[in-house]
Amino acid sequence: MAVRTKYNWTQIQNTCPEFLANQWDIVLAVIAAVGIILNFFLIGRFKTELKGSVFLFTLAFLDMVVCLLYVYNYLFKSLALFFQNEMMADIRMRMMTEVKMIEEFGNVFIPLLVFFIVVEKFLWTCSCRIRHNFRLFTMATYKCVLTAVTAVYATLAVMILTWNLLIAEAHFCDVLLLALPWRHVVPRFFQRVLIPMVSMILAPTTFLLALLTLCRISRVGKELNHEEINLANIGSETPKLTTGKIKRSILCMLAIYFSFMVKDFCWYVYVNPRTTSIFTEKRNSRIRPCPLPFFGNMLEMFSYPPPVSTAFSAWAKKYGNIYTIWMGDEPTIIIGGYKELKETFINDADSYSDKMIYKKFNDSLRGGDHGVIDTNGNTWKEHRRFTLHTLRDFGMGKEVMESSILLEVDKMEEELKKMNGKNVDVQELFDIAIGNIINQFLFGHRFNDPEKFSQLKRLLDLFFEVQGSLRVYAAYLINWIPQCMVDFMTPDVCEVRDGVFHFFKEKIDEHREEIDFEEAESKDYVETYLKEQRRREAAGDKQSFSDNQLRSMCFDIWVAGMHTTTNTIGFLTSLAVNNMEAQRKMQNELSQVVGDRIVTMKDKVNLPYTNAFINEAQRRSNLLPINLPHATTRDVELVGCVIPKGTAVVHQISSVLCDPTVFPNPENFKPERFLDESGALKKVEELIPFSVGKRVCLGEGLARMELFLFTANLFNQFEFSEGSEGLPSLEKSYAFISKAKNYTCRVTPRYSL
Numbered sequence: 001m002a003v004r005t006k007y008n009w010t011q012i013q014n015t016c017p018e019f020l021a022n023q024w025d026i027v028l029a030v031i032a033a034v035g036i037i038l039n040f041f042l043i044g045r046f047k048t049e050l051k052g053s054v055f056l057f058t059l060a061f062l063d064m065v066v067c068l069l070y071v072y073n074y075l076f077k078s079l080a081l082f083f084q085n086e087m088m089a090d091i092r093m094r095m096m097t098e099v100k101m102i103e104e105f106g107n108v109f110i111p112l113l114v115f116f117i118v119v120e121k122f123l124w125t126c127s128c129r130i131r132h133n134f135r136l137f138t139m140a141t142y143k144c145v146l147t148a149v150t151a152v153y154a155t156l157a158v159m160i161l162t163w164n165l166l167i168a169e170a171h172f173c174d175v176l177l178l179a180l181p182w183r184h185v186v187p188r189f190f191q192r193v194l195i196p197m198v199s200m201i202l203a204p205t206t207f208l209l210a211l212l213t214l215c216r217i218s219r220v221g222k223e224l225n226h227e228e229i230n231l232a233n234i235g236s237e238t239p240k241l242t243t244g245k246i247k248r249s250i251l252c253m254l255a256i257y258f259s260f261m262v263k264d265f266c267w268y269v270y271v272n273p274r275t276t277s278i279f280t281e282k283r284n285s286r287i288r289p290c291p292l293p294f295f296g297n298m299l300e301m302f303s304y305p306p307p308v309s310t311a312f313s314a315w316a317k318k319y320g321n322i323y324t325i326w327m328g329d330e331p332t333i334i335i336g337g338y339k340e341l342k343e344t345f346i347n348d349a350d351s352y353s354d355k356m357i358y359k360k361f362n363d364s365l366r367g368g369d370h371g372v373i374d375t376n377g378n379t380w381k382e383h384r385r386f387t388l389h390t391l392r393d394f395g396m397g398k399e400v401m402e403s404s405i406l407l408e409v410d411k412m413e414e415e416l417k418k419m420n421g422k423n424v425d426v427q428e429l430f431d432i433a434i435g436n437i438i439n440q441f442l443f444g445h446r447f448n449d450p451e452k453f454s455q456l457k458r459l460l461d462l463f464f465e466v467q468g469s470l471r472v473y474a475a476y477l478i479n480w481i482p483q484c485m486v487d488f489m490t491p492d493v494c495e496v497r498d499g500v501f502h503f504f505k506e507k508i509d510e511h512r513e514e515i516d517f518e519e520a521e522s523k524d525y526v527e528t529y530l531k532e533q534r535r536r537e538a539a540g541d542k543q544s545f546s547d548n549q550l551r552s553m554c555f556d557i558w559v560a561g562m563h564t565t566t567n568t569i570g571f572l573t574s575l576a577v578n579n580m581e582a583q584r585k586m587q588n589e590l591s592q593v594v595g596d597r598i599v600t601m602k603d604k605v606n607l608p609y610t611n612a613f614i615n616e617a618q619r620r621s622n623l624l625p626i627n628l629p630h631a632t633t634r635d636v637e638l639v640g641c642v643i644p645k646g647t648a649v650v651h652q653i654s655s656v657l658c659d660p661t662v663f664p665n666p667e668n669f670k671p672e673r674f675l676d677e678s679g680a681l682k683k684v685e686e687l688i689p690f691s692v693g694k695r696v697c698l699g700e701g702l703a704r705m706e707l708f709l710f711t712a713n714l715f716n717q718f719e720f721s722e723g724s725e726g727l728p729s730l731e732k733s734y735a736f737i738s739k740a741k742n743y744t745c746r747v748t749p750r751y752s753l
């Protein structure tokens with residue numbers, strides 16, 4: 001009968017190869033044992049003989065603890081793994097977090113002590129007066145106080161750093177402590193700025209000071225004051241302090257310090273599993289991207305070639321499908337892979353339905369938490385429900401919306417016919433057509449003034465362009481940048497805000513003047529909204545449907561509905577020109593099933609290849625390199641870790657759309673992926689361009705209708721082929737969302753005019 005064990009030793013061996021016992025464990029154990037014995041004697045010696053060496057006494061004591069920790073943490077672990085001994089493993093597991101805290105304490109305390117010691121040695125190379133001024137570092141009583149204060153600082157630092165654990169990932173190999181940012185400004189300042197800054201500055205300063213001391217060693221003993229001699233010799237039988245002794249003690253201390261540096265270097269480069277991967281190609285699945293103060297992982301994210309999803313793919317290869325990065329001050333859990341998305345955003349949808357609210361962004365752009373994309377709670381629920389109803393009432397899936405789209409298809413066909421055989425910038429035509437559909441839905445009319453459309457379009461282009469930049473991310477996500485600096489850092493976003501919101505205000509004011517509240521039927525979204533607002537106000541609710549909210553809704557529908565759709569159709573057309581065989585297959589199907597007439601939504605079910613073509617184009621255009629960050633609505637458990645309520649979570653749909661295990665050779669354009677053997681359309685769960693969960697795209701129905709009617713009608717009527725400027729590049733340009741690089745193509749009618 002197989003014996004059931006608590007520990008999966010094979011898995012542990014595979015994931016923690018550094019703990020497999022080998023000859024180095026013996027070498028390091030011997031060093032640690034010598035360290036313990038030596039330190040033990042040193043402590044005794046410092047205590048009885050060298051009264052002034054408070055720092056050295058403390059350092060020796062801490063070093064002894066470090067050696068003991070090594071034995072406990074590493075040797076014990078290697079032995080437990082070697083003997084596969086559950087009792088030893090249990091003992092290790094029980095004390096893991098505490099040991100980690102002691103380690104953290106040492107990480108703060110020891111560098112400070114070493115710094116003090118080097119300062120003390122340096123002061124011996126200075127004049128007596130300077131030494132007197134800095135007696136904090138040289139006189140025993142003061143040194144005791146300084147050591148005690150440092151110990152308190154280190155204790156507080158550990159408490160602040162680990163108070164609110166985000167992930168206390170504890171398994172046999174390691175425990176990972178990641179603390180949530182403090183909400184209160186004082187501890188937050190310590191946690192995110194002061195403590196990391198002190199640690200960062202300390203190491204190079206100590207090193208430089210040690211070098212300086214070495215250079216100035218010949219100055220030692222030039223001035224030696226009696227007080228020092230007396231102090232150093234209290235309790236000793238014979239006075240001992242001489243220039244020669246001081247020099248030797250300085251040299252000895254510096255030798256120890258530099259040997260520590262070599263030891264640390266070897267430790268980080270060859271031993272510590274968290275850092276060896278930085279220096280070697282050996283990757284360890286438990287390492288997370290290392291965040292910097294202020295910036296978190298943003299600098300690293302932007303150091304990868306665009307789009308940002310490249311960074312996510314690289315991190316996923318190293319750390320798996322779920323890992324944590326820091327967006328500025330905010331820890332953000334990244335979830336990729338369909339299985340992981342299903343377990344979280346689909347099966348436990350409510351827990352992941354909130355959006356991460358970046359207050360500075362909302363305040364600067366919208367003057368508060370308004371709209372539907374960047375709100376939670378009732379505001380989000382009511383406006384999402386209201387907008388879905390309005391879209392349905394205006395015929396999403398019914399004929400009203402269909403005819404509004406077909407009108408634009410017709411206008412575009414007219415334009416294309418005029419260009420017969422010439423180079424055409426189709427993207428520009430798609431932009432106007434989709435812009436007209438949105439304007440029609442929101443305000444009840446197409447753009448009569450092309451100038452107005454291009455102004456609006458320019459502003460929205462600018463908005464997307466800057467949204468993807470490090471500067472804008474930094475302005476909104478680094479909490480230490482005050483709100484008053486945000487507008488200063490993001491003048492382009494302010495330009496968008498002023499221009500676009502002014503346009504919406506004008507339209508809403510026009511509606512207010514013309515509206516007939518008695519008329520039950522409404523002709524557009526704004527009219528329906530104003531009536532709902534009036535109805536609620538009459539019932540005593542003057543807040544939920546406000547003017548601010550309406551302007552933000554118009555903004556959300558424009559930003560979410562325009563570039564997403566036009567960029568998809570633009571990329572679809574460039575894919576079609578690059579894959580003429582697939583384009584012809586689609587055209588043959590259209591000719592056979594529909595012929596030379598308008599394609600309508602009723603034809604959709606009879607056009608499997610056309611549907612597959614659109615699906616594959618959506619997959620390949622992979623619009624959002626980084627999805628919109630959500631937040632957990634309650635504490636959730638993820639890969640054995642408790643993620644507290646309100647933590648930012650990004651479900652990377654882009655990683656699913658190009659996952660080679662689901663879509664082999666994901667860079668290839670292959671509509672057949674979505675067809676079964678009989679040529680019928682196949683449902684592929686992993687095709688999730690509209691996202692998953694409670695926040696799934698609100699305009700999915702409208703977008704699907706637009707994509708189908710434009711693609712089917714235009715490719716039925718025209719052939720799109722390589723123009724005189726050559727094949728369109730399949731590389732994308734990236735703002736916040738991806739887009740085909742500018743291109744032109746030749747468009748020729750398929751049926752006689």
Ligand code: HEM
Binds near residue numbers: 627
């Ligand atoms: C090909 C076209 C489109 C694609 C690929 C697309 C994709 C997406 C994605 C990935 C999200 C994020 C969902 C999440 O947070 O998990 C989203 C949200 C949203 N989309 Fe779309 N979208 C498209 C077209 C549209 C259109 C035409 C509209 C306008 C009616 C629209 C309105 C929205 C809104 C309002 C949200 C926010 C929903 C919420 O937070 O509750 N989208 N879309």
